[in-house]
Amino acid sequence: MSETILKHATDELLAEKAAWLEALAAERNASPHTITSYERDLRQFLTFLTGYNARPAGLADVADLSAAELRAFLADRRRDGAGARSLGRNLSGVRAFLRHLERKGLVSAAGARAMRAPKAQKSLPRPLSVAAALEVAEEAGSFALEPWISARDVAVLTLLYGCGLRISEALGLDGAALADPAARAMPIAGKGGKTRIVPLLPVVLEAVAEYRRLCPFALTGDAPLFRGAKGGPLRPQIVQRNMARLRGALGLPASATPHALRHSFATHLLAAGGDLRTIQDLLGHASLSTTQAYTAVDSARLMSIYREAHPRARRRG
Template identity: 70%
Template sequence: MNAPVLISATSDLLALKTQWLRRLEVERQASPQTIDAYERDVRQFLTFFAGYQGRPAAPADLADLKPAEFRAFLAERRRDGAGARSLGRHLSGVRSFIRHLEREGLASGAGAASMRAPKRPKSLPRPLSVPDALAVTEEAGAGASEPWIAARNVAVLTLLYGCGLRISEALNLPGDALADPSARSMTITGKGNKQRLVPLLPAVLEAVAAYRRLCPYQLAADGPLFRGARGGQLAPGIIQREMQRLRGYLGLPDSATPHALRHSFATHLLAKGGDLRAIQDLLGHASLSSTQVYTGIEGGRLLQIYDDAHPRARRGAA
């Protein structure tokens, strides 16, 4: 005799879930992999919640969830073998769905927002994974006091990851920077007044354009691009605190700092076959050894790059 199939949610709640997934696809342009992962996270949460209360979950059941209910869900997932990384992603997916319900006027996101993801084991400083780096740029600004501040935080962190900038380089950009939507590169003045050309991704231009549209201050060439709440130049500590919030929100390690996004930019380029010398130029490093350390390349890997690239390095070369 087959076991009865557990109905995890009422039809109206499932319809809201479908609406949310469509919103992720169309408005947020989330990847199919992200949508699949988030759908699985929420499905598991609704299945847990249905078992928790002994009946299918309805929209009203999610209207005012408490932290204890999220903790119970994570505890069950941990018993099933989920690690800290998976638990953090589960929480991120459920939070996204609750925020959707909140936008529809059907729930309060306070309980979800107050939850900190399980801390991952401490490790040596390292770049973020590709999913974690993308999650940082997607989740930045959540819960900000004003929409323009949320857009500002997204723009700054997208610049750090999308262009490999130092935080000081991003915050010192003048008010007329990145104003041309057709621009494909920009000149950055780094340490020692050394200039370099940095390509611009569409995602970077879109994030900055969204911030420009919402920013209440005039962004003139003789002032800074990124402003603090009172209109002055944005302080690095504000972005550092935003990354600290995101570490708790997404369950990232302590090594996930604004500077780690620059590491991530270089490492992810290299992993996709980027040329080490070109990455050195993009980062503005004076020596290749700095780039080696920055991207976490082991000595053997660096020698292999030289062996593959230099014509005199081939065995038997004259």
Template identity: 75%
Template sequence: MSQTVLIHATKPLLAEKAAWLATLAEERRTSRHTLAAYERDLRQFLVFLTHYNARPATLGDLTDLKTAELRGFLAARRRDGAGAKTLGRGLAGIRSFIRHLEKKGLASSAGAKAMRAPRQPRSLPRPLSVPDAKAVTEDAGAFAAEPWIAARDVAVLTLLYGCGLRISEALALPGDALSEPTARSMPIAGKGGKTRLVPLLPTVLEAVAKYRRLCPYALHPNEALFRGARGGPLKPQIIQRAMARLRGGLGLPESATPHALRHSFATHLLSAGGDLRTIQDLLGHASLSTTQNYTAVDSARLLSIYDGAHPRARRRA
């Protein structure tokens, strides 16, 4: 018995889909897991349009995509059991593809921009998991307009997670910062004028080096290292917006902010056995109690240490 194969898109549209995925992989360095999710989400949307229009989806269907069609797709996915995080990621992928087409004059992103992402479940502010933190730093440039901006976003977020910097500290770095490939630490001027020394991971240096290679502006020592699209100092709001797009793309909660990467830096160090006072120094906290609150200390882990170390806590056999 032969099986009917659904043709869900015309060849020109499928060619643009392949070009979009290649751009994400090669220029934006999007992780293979995110690429697979975006491919699946877009394929599901094109299948929806095929059923909606009773014919294979075409580039013309995306030329002026209406919010009603996007709402219909999200409603159908919700009926199939998709949650808010999955729907948000799906919408982020579709928007990315529409922007790809818009750059070539093949579509307008007005309808996709007007569509609000599904409301994500509210959660208390908390650090990211280790896999989510890695995904953020790997995919930070997935939605950037230019390769150099993608490299910039990766470098900034890698600094926040890899060094535990405040976003203001990262954006205050001068143009000659992190230019030595063999550097193992750097001084950071924190709150209250206090300077601390933070270690440098190779991945941090590699991310900044790539940004330096691609940045179209001269990075002078007396000017900012990280630049905006027009060459001026990069503003925190730009990184916050980039992180918001990542939240939608990766299905992360609203608590996943640039500052949450600093929380994650501290919490992950502590969970791996780092000393609390050392982490206090790395963060530049004046009070140890601040560091304790900041690291979202794993109470189960602390109780386990207590039970194993305190003489009066050891239970009799």
């Protein structure tokens, strides 16, 4: 990440920032996405601090930050339209950097520790119905002009729904993945480098095998499994764009995203009697409380059915 065009801090503080980001990658095994998010959060904070003090932010400015200064930063971000979830992430990034500096004896992070993150309204996962999820997977290749791209699109969305993968996990598979038609499971490296074992359905293997058969590029272990039209790695934006077309064609809501297929995987397993701990393992959630959100989704669905179907739940006209 280049700092050459940034004017939001002194060279000394920018060097500390760069060292922290490098340590996150080397020592904490943080993903590129996490590092990019932390860099953005810290840049926004230091840019604010530069304007707040009318000079490039330096170590002296962050050495003993007060809760009032941090509240002013969050208020500034809110005026720019940031919601509670984004503000919480901003504060988390700043805290992490200050803790890094505190361990080196350069600052006090007491003010940041005293700050409470804004409460974000918890939103429930929004899965597709079983019928809609199946239709999405079946129709995924409808908009492709070439047969191999059509097969690729079907394979990707079938993988997201059939295995509950994040889009980054699916697109991160190498060319050797899913090559064995007799395979019944595969390892997936998820967030934080945590590896989980995901069972493979025959329909997933069949979809990937058809894509492999038609793909014009060599699918080897040192190259990505899913390719763009010119042979490079398939970008998430292409998958998201295809899903947007499917939403329009199938009359699905805006919440029907590639990630909604992962939500659908979990919700449909739970509705069919799946064990919550097992679903947690399949999704790669670090905490069971994250997986428990799906119980609320399923309870809401059951209550809706009850109100519509139970004779005593119907209102008398």
